[in-house]
Amino acid sequence: MPVRRLVPTQEAADLLDLTRQLARDELAPRAAAAEAAEEFPRDVFRTLGRAGLLGLPYAEELGGGGQPYEVYLQVLEEIAAAWASVGVGVSVHGLSCFGLATRGTPAQQEWLPEMLGGEQLGAYCLSEPHAGSDPAAMRTRAVRDGGVGGKGAYVLTGEKAWTTHGGHADFYKVMARTSDDGARGISCFLVPADSEGLSADTAERKMGLTGSTTATMRFEGVRVDADPCLGEEGEGLSIALAGLDAGRLGIAAVATGLAQGALDDAVAYAQERETFGKPIIEHQGLGFLLADMAAAVETARATYLSAARLRDADQPYGQQASIAKLVATDNAMKVTTDAVQVLGGYGYTRDFPVERYMREAKVMQIFEGTNQIQRLVISRALARGGAPTTTVTP
Numbered sequence: 324m325p326v327r328r329l330v331p332t333q334e335a336a337d338l339l340d341l342t343r344q345l346a347r348d349e350l351a352p353r354a355a356a357a358e359a360a361e362e363f364p365r366d367v368f369r370t371l372g373r374a375g376l377l378g379l380p381y382a383e384e385l386g387g388g389g390q391p392y393e394v395y396l397q398v399l400e401e402i403a404a405a406w407a408s409v410g411v412g413v414s415v416h417g418l419s420c421f422g423l424a425t426r427g428t429p430a431q432q433e434w435l436p437e438m439l440g441g442e443q444l445g446a447y448c449l450s451e452p453h454a455g456s457d458p459a460a461m462r463t464r465a466v467r468d469g470g471v472g473g474k475g476a477y478v479l480t481g482e483k484a485w486t487t488h489g490g491h492a493d494f495y496k497v498m499a500r501t502s503d504d505g506a507r508g509i510s511c512f513l514v515p516a517d518s519e520g521l522s523a524d525t526a527e528r529k530m531g532l533t534g535s536t537t538a539t540m541r542f543e544g545v546r547v548d549a550d551p552c553l554g555e556e557g558e559g560l561s562i563a564l565a566g567l568d569a570g571r572l573g574i575a576a577v578a579t580g581l582a583q584g585a586l587d588d589a590v591a592y593a594q595e596r597e598t599f600g601k602p603i604i605e606h607q608g609l610g611f612l613l614a615d616m617a618a619a620v621e622t623a624r625a626t627y628l629s630a631a632r633l634r635d636a637d638q639p640y641g642q643q644a645s646i647a648k649l650v651a652t653d654n655a656m657k658v659t660t661d662a663v664q665v666l667g668g669y670g671y672t673r674d675f676p677v678e679r680y681m682r683e684a685k686v687m688q689i690f691e692g693t694n695q696i697q698r699l700v701i702s703r704a705l706a707r708g709g710a711p712t713t714t715v716t717p
């Protein structure tokens with residue numbers, strides 16, 4: 324079922340048309356086979372980059388598309404509706420470019436056009452085996468090794484768990500400890516994939532998103548020079564968390580696309596499948612299940628768009644990003660589970676994609692901050708009194 328969208332400009336409408344066409348022709352036909360074979364589709368990111376879709380929310384002078392976040396997220400949703408692993412990859416790639424765009428020096432930002440154009444694929448290394456929800460407990464160290472000021476070289480030692488694109492990326496945005504001063508002792512580095520001492524473990528064997536590689540990255544005395552530190556020493560965690568606010572909106576859009584895909588499949592099946600002499604969609608019990616699924620998808624979309632519009636208006640949006648991630652991913656879990664129900668026994672087989680959608684939805688409640696952590700962020704904001712009531716114009 325085509326989604327009815329309100330977008331701010333004709334250019335945005337054209338971008339969405341282009342995305343739907345790419346999703347229909349390049350992504351959807353390959354998704355099931357690549358997921359079954361656990362193959363990472365590196366070439367797809369070049370295709371999306373060359374079409375200008377990877378750098379949409381970045382400024383044009385940095386090589387991006389200069390689009391508002393509300394447009395970028397709807398493009399991301401369309402990509403994820405065709406292939407969730409690619410949607411997640413686009414979001415993570417964007418996250419890996421974020422610190423460079425916001426805190427990079429002009430010299431560092433010269434790398435951006437290749438990154439945003441899809442020639443260079445990024446990864447984001449925050450989590451460690453013992454430190455996921457609590458990243459300030461990280462142990463990976465970066466020790467300065469010569470050089471002065473922003474031109475210093477560093478040697479990184481430690482391991483980063485769960486790295487999306489681990490082993491496939493061309494560069495890694497890495498948060499590492501430069502002092503023992505807790506959350507203030509963490510800095511942010513850009514590490515090229517071919518750095519000596521950097522290696523990827525065998526990829527994790529996951530429940531879903533099997534077309535997206537996830538691996539532990541090992542840093543064994545990895546020396547990075549050429550000005551690798553983004554922002555100042557000690558600003559790494561705040562750079563990482565600012566990126567995560569935007570990243571959470573990305574995951575909310577991806578989860579909404581996944582749920583929309585499941586709803587579309589369920590509705591199509593329910594129109595065809597007959598029991599007791601009529602299509603199952605005409606049985607009220609099942610029609611109401613589909614109605615609740617449609618309401619959950621629309622709610623998720625409205626919630627992430629509301630947060631995106633605050634971001635586009637330069638308003639604080641961290642609490643709303645957490646709400647969007649929580650609502651969209653919990654709704655995606657429910658919608659994909661109910662899609663399996665709509666297909667009955669067939670839904671439980673690998674002959675139909677809905678069982679895969681259900682497996683893919685689960686991880687969205689876990690990464691980019693588990694949904695317990697989102698509740699923590701929201702409840703802390705409530706305890707502080709929440710944001711003041713304001714009205715802003717676009």
Ligand SMILES: Cc1cc2nc3c(=O)[nH]c(=O)nc-3n(C[C@H](O)[C@H](O)[C@H](O)COP(=O)(O)OP(=O)(O)OC[C@H]3O[C@@H](n4cnc5c(N)ncnc54)[C@H](O)[C@@H]3O)c2cc1C
Nearest residue numbers: 447448449450454455456485486487537690691692693695
């Ligand atoms: C497929 C996949 C891809 C990923 N990609 C990346 C990536 O690219 N880069 C990256 O850095 N990380 C990545 N991650 C890591 C992900 O962000 C972490 O798994 C996540 O933050 C949770 O951390 P953890 O697994 O260590 O769980 P833990 O932090 O050990 O949490 C375990 C459980 O305890 C709960 N919990 C923890 N603390 C609290 C609390 N204070 N209150 C209530 N409940 C709590 C959690 O919600 C969870 O249910 C990825 C993970 C997966 C599975």
